[in-house]
Amino acid sequence: MTMAEGDLAVTELRFVRSQFLGPQPPPARMTGAVAWVRANLLSTPSNIALTVVVLALVVWILYGVIGFLFVDAVWTGSDRTACLMSTVHHEVGACWPFVKDRLAYFTYGSYPIPQRWRVDLFFALLAVGVAWLLWLRAPRRDLGILYFFIVLPIVSFILLHGFAVIDLPVVDTVLWGGVLVTIVLATVGIVVSLPIGVVLALGRRSRMPMVRLFSTVFIEFVRGVPLITVLFMASVMLPLFVPQQYEPDKLVRAMIGIALFASAYMAEVVRAGLQAISKGQYEGAMAVGLSYPLMMRFIILPQALRITIPNIVNTYIGLFKDTSLVTIIGIFDLLNTVEVSRVDPKWATPVTSTTGYAVAAIFYLVFCYGMSRYARATEARLSKGEKR
Amino acid sequence: MASEQVTGARPPRVPLYNDPRVRSLVYQIVLAAGVALLVYGAVTNAADHLQKAHIASGFGFWNQTAGFDISQTLIAYTSSGSTYGRAFWVGLLNTLLVAGLGIVLATILGFVIGIARLSTNWIVARAASGYVETIRNIPLLLQLLFWYNAVLKALPNIRDSLVFGGGVYLNNRGLMVPKPQALAGFGWVELAFAIGIVATVALHLWARRRQMRTGRQLPVFWLGLVLIVGLPLAAFFAAGGPLHFDMPQAGRFNITGGVDLQPEFVALLLGLTTYTAAFIAEVVRAGILAVARGQAEAAYSLGLTPGPTLRLVVIPQAMRVIVPPLTNQYLNLIKNSSLAVAIGYPDLVQIFTGTVLNQTGQAVEVVAITMLVYLTISLVTSFAMNLYNRRVALVER
Numbered sequence: 185m186t187m188a189e190g191d192l193a194v195t196e197l198r199f200v201r202s203q204f205l206g207p208q209p210p211p212a213r214m215t216g217a218v219a220w221v222r223a224n225l226l227s228t229p230s231n232i233a234l235t236v237v238v239l240a241l242v243v244w245i246l247y248g249v250i251g252f253l254f255v256d257a258v259w260t261g262s263d264r265t266a267c268l269m270s271t272v273h274h275e276v277g278a279c280w281p282f283v284k285d286r287l288a289y290f291t292y293g294s295y296p297i298p299q300r301w302r303v304d305l306f307f308a309l310l311a312v313g314v315a316w317l318l319w320l321r322a323p324r325r326d327l328g329i330l331y332f333f334i335v336l337p338i339v340s341f342i343l344l345h346g347f348a349v350i351d352l353p354v355v356d357t358v359l360w361g362g363v364l365v366t367i368v369l370a371t372v373g374i375v376v377s378l379p380i381g382v383v384l385a386l387g388r389r390s391r392m393p394m395v396r397l398f399s400t401v402f403i404e405f406v407r408g409v410p411l412i413t414v415l416f417m418a419s420v421m422l423p424l425f426v427p428q429q430y431e432p433d434k435l436v437r438a439m440i441g442i443a444l445f446a447s448a449y450m451a452e453v454v455r456a457g458l459q460a461i462s463k464g465q466y467e468g469a470m471a472v473g474l475s476y477p478l479m480m481r482f483i484i485l486p487q488a489l490r491i492t493i494p495n496i497v498n499t500y501i502g503l504f505k506d507t508s509l510v511t512i513i514g515i516f517d518l519l520n521t522v523e524v525s526r527v528d529p530k531w532a533t534p535v536t537s538t539t540g541y542a543v544a545a546i547f548y549l550v551f552c553y554g555m556s557r558y559a560r561a562t563e564a565r566l567s568k569g570e571k572r
Numbered sequence: 573m574a575s576e577q578v579t580g581a582r583p584p585r586v587p588l589y590n591d592p593r594v595r596s597l598v599y600q601i602v603l604a605a606g607v608a609l610l611v612y613g614a615v616t617n618a619a620d621h622l623q624k625a626h627i628a629s630g631f632g633f634w635n636q637t638a639g640f641d642i643s644q645t646l647i648a649y650t651s652s653g654s655t656y657g658r659a660f661w662v663g664l665l666n667t668l669l670v671a672g673l674g675i676v677l678a679t680i681l682g683f684v685i686g687i688a689r690l691s692t693n694w695i696v697a698r699a700a701s702g703y704v705e706t707i708r709n710i711p712l713l714l715q716l717l718f719w720y721n722a723v724l725k726a727l728p729n730i731r732d733s734l735v736f737g738g739g740v741y742l743n744n745r746g747l748m749v750p751k752p753q754a755l756a757g758f759g760w761v762e763l764a765f766a767i768g769i770v771a772t773v774a775l776h777l778w779a780r781r782r783q784m785r786t787g788r789q790l791p792v793f794w795l796g797l798v799l800i801v802g803l804p805l806a807a808f809f810a811a812g813g814p815l816h817f818d819m820p821q822a823g824r825f826n827i828t829g830g831v832d833l834q835p836e837f838v839a840l841l842l843g844l845t846t847y848t849a850a851f852i853a854e855v856v857r858a859g860i861l862a863v864a865r866g867q868a869e870a871a872y873s874l875g876l877t878p879g880p881t882l883r884l885v886v887i888p889q890a891m892r893v894i895v896p897p898l899t900n901q902y903l904n905l906i907k908n909s910s911l912a913v914a915i916g917y918p919d920l921v922q923i924f925t926g927t928v929l930n931q932t933g934q935a936v937e938v939v940a941i942t943m944l945v946y947l948t949i950s951l952v953t954s955f956a957m958n959l960y961n962r963r964v965a966l967v968e969r
Contacts (some may be wrong), residue, residue: 224694231693271783323936394600408950409943410907416925417943420935424621425614505711512713512914519714526721537722545710551808552709 252277253542260363267533278539282531289525291541293361293516299353302343303364309336309343310371318558344368359433361516363547365435369442369507369517374500376443381450382489386480388455399451406448415441419513438510442443446503453499457492458484489565497559501552508548519544618936628931634660640927642832642918656928663923664945669904670837670919671949674844678905679898682846682852687882700853707850713911715847720915721841727835730827739819739830747833748820757814764807765800772796836917840909848866848905855901859894860886891964899957903950910946920945 214221225235229572256277258267265271267279292300313336316328343362346354360368387399406414418441423431432440461484469479489496511520522540525531588594622629634657646665649658688700692748725744728734733743738892740750772795779790809816820830863886871881912919913926920942929938 198706224692227692235695238693238699242695242699242702246851269682392596392600394604398603405947408947410910410921410946412910412913412921413925413939413943413946416921417939420929421618421939424618424935427617428621442666443842501709505709508711508713509911511910519711519717537726540717541714541718544714548711548714549706549709553705556705571890 189513236510243272243544251275251411259334259544264529264531264533267531267535269534274535276535278542279531279533279535280539282536282539283543284523285531286521286525286540290362290518290521292364293521294359295361295364296359296571297353299355302352302355306340306343306364306368309339310367337372337375340371363518365510365515365517365520366504366507368435369439369510370504372439372499373442373446373503373507377446377450377499377503380443380447380449380497381454382485384447385454388451389458401449401450406445407452410441411445411509412512414445415509417441418444435515438515439515442507442510443501445506449499449502450496452494453495454488456495457488460491460501461488488572490531493566494563497555497562501559504552504555505548518547539561577679584635587912615657622936625933629934629937631930631937633932633934633937638928638931640931641731642923643916644837644918656932659923659928660920660941663918663920665857666917666923667906667909667912667919667921668949670840670844670912670917671909673954674848674905674909675902677841677845678848678852678901681849683856684903685849686853686860688854704853707847708854712843712847712908713914716843716911716915719843720835724835726841733827739817741820741822741827743827744835745827745832746835748827749833749837750817750819751829751831753816753818755814755816757811760807760811761804761814765804768800768803771803772799775799786806805908834917836912836915838918839915840912840919843911844905844908851901851904852898853895855894856890858897859890859892862893863889890965895961895964897959899961901953902953902957906949906953907946 198444213222226232236503250449254277254362256275257280258278259280261267261279261281262285264282266281269276288300294305295303300447307428312334313328316325317332318321322328342350342352344355344360345357347354348354384399384403387395388403390396390399415438418437419434420438422440425430463482465487466479469483474483507517508519510517511523516524522544526540611617619629633786635655637652638654638656638659640659641649642649642659643660644666645662647658647662648654649662664704685700685703688696688947689704691697691700724746727742729743730743730745733741733748735741739750772792775790775795776792785791816827820827820832867885868881871885872878876885909919910921913922916922924942929935932938
């Protein structure tokens, strides 16, 4: 009996492995690209339907855009006939010869051709300033701030407008146009709106009722009305308010409108930053005997501005896009040069408008997307200290 | 001796110019005087200029005959018989029409795209973020001009209109659709509709109380649909179909009858909706991300499926974060509707700071009225949204 039991045990044991099996790879459908597709695109029936619909939509849009910009596009020609369906015998895409012909106008407007090196130089100086400020390991960034906010505006003015003493002929602002005007308006807005915004934000948090009242009324008033009415006010009403001999130039009026508008928005952004600074910082600064300006300059503003950098850049993006509104008051910024060129009889075809708008859209997209990437990178860099 | 020193000591005399109270008073007086001087200078200069240019001042122009045509009027308006004041109301109503429709549509589209950006479906999330990044980084004015000039104006002209079934025509003068006209007996349908809405609200309240008491749910949505849509439909057929459609008729040079949705209106609505939706999507995304992950996980562990989890658990909590920036987006949309002036949609800015200003020359009054209107709209909107915000805000002890 016991023997039989033992026999049974032994016969069963004979089938037991004496070695461990090596781990098997998981089934192919659970790893790699297949599994990723199953989990992220095809997890449920409704998800499959969604994937198919959205994929079709994306393919349709990309097909249209790529087809227009490259496949069906016309690349050479000298006037409108090159971009007509009767010439190319297929669906016409972008009319690139039109852009090539008009590129100088899109960039400089009617700035006199022999003087255009001044505009190029201005772009280069501006690029140096921007790089100096944005590149974190650049040498002497404090000098960079001085350069960008004080030296650059003065030099640019002399360079672009002209200065008889050093033999630079004066170029009237009526001739300025295209990217030049867009960049000038945006730069003036950027350079002016931050200091005014800081002052307004401090004023709104001031303990002096009169200062607080004026700041609040200004900020809320400007933020409550559309930019276009501010521009109308600047272009129509401002000349009424100043004595005739000081009537500002049309471009300057637009600059004032945009700068005031951006300042009010900037003030709210800065105020949010000021509110985020803990009370202890203020009290500590007062305890060591700093006066109000010193406290702001050395303790509060450096911290407040640092945490608001992403929001400041977002305001700048808005400002950059908003410069396009000067088209409505008849200033030849990039959008307006496109508007004028697209109806030019020399190039008027069914695709000219879309081509012109595409060029302007790409320009704005590149600049604004670049700025928003910078804002996001800064946000990530500044929040590093809080991730532990 | 020590005590004598303490009691006898008077605060050291501060020179007047170092006394904070005196200082702040002086600063404020200087500021007020500066502002007053600026205003005074501006007013005298303006009066001087206007006198020289022989431009009347004051609001007398309000009751003068306008004498210009407006392409889209919601209230009766004729160029020969209506005043500038009437033109103002026409423009204001047009602004409110496009802004109101834009807010509703942009909210729907924005919520869909914002939620899609957080989808677990890779391509849906990518497509949504591609939309947001592209639309947000191109100026609205450029988008409006594109829709108007490159898309809608490039449609075939009136003779080669695209014809859709049911009397819908699309051409470069807009979208022509049939215009419903109520005949006698249509009042019954309206009555049934009103009853349906009241009954649905009552049903909703009753069903909720019953669910609280017994835990049993009613298909309120479907019942409500039957009440709101079915009841008027039944009344409609019972009354013998008292509705007549004024069909657009294609003539030789024109299409008459029906409702003509003008390309300016369509372009503005399309541009405002798609542009603002991209910003609302970002607001919604940030709001949903602000809800702690544990909330959704707890809902899943209770057995809720993703749909109800989003609807009943996540969104209500996200609304607290969403509402204040959403208000800002609504305000931006209202203010951006003024870009109508660039494509010729007759909104307040186009009519008032455009045509009326050119005809009367009274820049100060016209621009001031326009700004005041926008300020009022902004204040009313933020007041209404603040009321709503108070409802969704976290109630703390």
